[in-house]
Amino acid sequence: MNLRNDNIYTVSRLNAEVRLLLENEMGIVWLVGEISNLMVPVSGHWYFTLKDSQAQVKCAMFKGNNRRVTFKPANGNQVLVRARLSLYEPRGDYQIIVESMQPEGDGRLQQQFEQLKMQLAAEGLFAASQKKALPEQPKRVGIITSKTGAALHDILHVLKRRDPSLPVVIYPTQVQGKDAAIQIAQAIGRANSRNECDVLIVGRGGGSLEDLWCFNEEIVARTIAASSIPIVSAVGHEVDVTIADFVADVRAPTPSAAAELVSRDTSVRAQQFLQRADRLAHVFSRLLGRQQERLTRLQHRLAMQHPKARLQQQAQQLDELDRRLSRAMQQKLQTEAQRLDRLAVKLDRYSPASQLPGLKTQLGYSEQRLIEAMRRQLRQQQHALALKMETLDAVSPLATLARGYSISRDDRGDVIRSASSVKKGDRITTTLADGEIQSQVI
Known part of the structure; x- marks a missing residue:
């Protein structure tokens, strides 16, 4: 059977194409697991294994990336890593190239945040076409927050200052803890079923990512998206961003700002401008996000063709060869040392100094035997001579x-x-x- 040459792969070509296939098709992945077999050679790169109870995968984190890690990893640490799939061509080993690493706790929450954000964005829950406009002259405002929190006090203070005549309905709920997400969703559902408000403010004061996590739960996001009443998200401070902010019709940087958005004011146009600016910011944010994702993909493809990727492969191969050379040298030294010991024992056994006493004894024995043999030979020769002399005398003319x-x-x-x-x-x-x-x- 004849095969075309381009259908016949060398091992190096196969490994190269598999590496490109893994890196281009899979892209960036998030992975959680336990560190084991951590090695830090003189090159500064990190080599380790991520494992769980059933499987493991080899990992490499090069010096340029591991410098940004804010903690010192050790065997047994549970971590969350952002990585890309690859293949170490010289050995054909499947591995991942780690680009960032963080402890599992905060990292897992951030990963869940990103995953849910991407999922809901793909479903269109963040789309501008899904956003409901806030009423220009609301008749009643609903507030969904903790009845004992500072956020409620701030909202009521601003509403009283800007429009004391505006009615307010409070739907008290937990805004932190295990049951908070369900209670917030129930409060939004209750407000929709009563249909007594024109707009809802959902939020709380600032806190850590874990404190604000109930506003990142899927049930809250889908309940906000399904609400027939426009919702203003007012979670945390201006720097805090939650999934609820993306799904809500309007995001306010603080609870006080949310109260200003929904209350009557002489500067209605300014309020409308803020709303439109916020919506425009959302549109630009989504557009920027799409362009950023496209840029990331292009950068990733460029990185695969960049000499840096080849250098990383060669750096890893150099570390591997260095380890193999060290092991080979140690084995060679041990073998030669053992051989030298054997030769020393053998040399000592055959040394003239050790053999000299035996040779002297053997020489004494040989000397005695030689003297005895010479004497015996002399006696035999004397006897033969005597016999011959007798014979000679018998036949001699004399x-x-x-x-x-x-x-x-x-x-x-x-x-x-x-x-x-x-x-x-x-x-x-x-x-x-x-x-x-x-x-x-x-």
């Missing part, structure tokens, strides 16, 4: 001479075997057992 025989030689040294071999006047030498006789034939 022995024959000793028995009375003699040997005569001519002047050339040849043995005279016959009398005819000499003539008169020849000199001969006769050898006897004890000497020689020189004579002349006559």
Whole structure:
């Protein structure tokens, strides 16, 4: 079967495309979990694992981002992170690149706030077309807040100063705690069922994110959106923003400002201008939010193509190689140390100094054996020589001479075997057992 070359992936190409797919398709995610296996190498980057009771995922937070973390993380911490999905290409490990981190408590509330805000915005609850205009001349104002709070006092004080004749109906409710959201929704429903007011002020004084959380509950937001009576949200101070502010028909920065918005005043046009400016601000806020989201997506796509992303990958790979090199060096040193110990033991075992006593003893034994062998060999040679001398004596001409025989030689040294071999006047030498006789034939 023939395959086109562009259908055949290398491992590096596959990992690169999977990384881009994860980063471009998933975008930014919020993740909560427990920190474990936290590592902080000399590069300053953080590597750790986020886990829950059933799963875990590897994480990397680079130095430029972890500098903004306001607490010191440790193993066992429960945290909320804002991150993007990625893939560490050299090992093919799925991981997340953390961009921000905060403790789970405040972070979880902020995450829930953002999630609900995005959900309701997608459903159109924040749309300007859903907003109801406030009545120019309200006949009765309803106030939904705590009967003992400072917010009620501020609202009543402003209404009395601006329009003492304006009737007010108070719907007391809790504005903090576990049951507050249900009570606020019930109060709004009760005001709608009675239909005795032209406008409602829903709010309380300032506080922490947790204190104001009941105004971020979905039940309150949907009840405000479903109200047939225009609602002014007056929660906290000017810097406090809740989901109720986005859903309400008008948002007032403070409870006192809400009272000014709904009360009669000579400067009606100024009030209308404020309302219209607020609505315009909402429109621009939504437009700005959409453009900001689009800008964020474009920045994210640009970041994926930016050398910084590649540098982050390489920085992580460098940290990994540094750890592997350190482990390899330690293992090599341990192996060489063990090998050196074995060689030292072996060298000591074969050292001349340790072998010298044994060799000396062996040399003494060999010397004794050599002397004994030489003596034995000498005795054998002496005995053999004696035997040969006896044999030689038995066949020696000298022995024959000793028995009375003699040997005569001519002047050339040849043995005279016959009398005819000499003539008169020849000199001969006769050898006897004890000497020689020189004579002349006559």
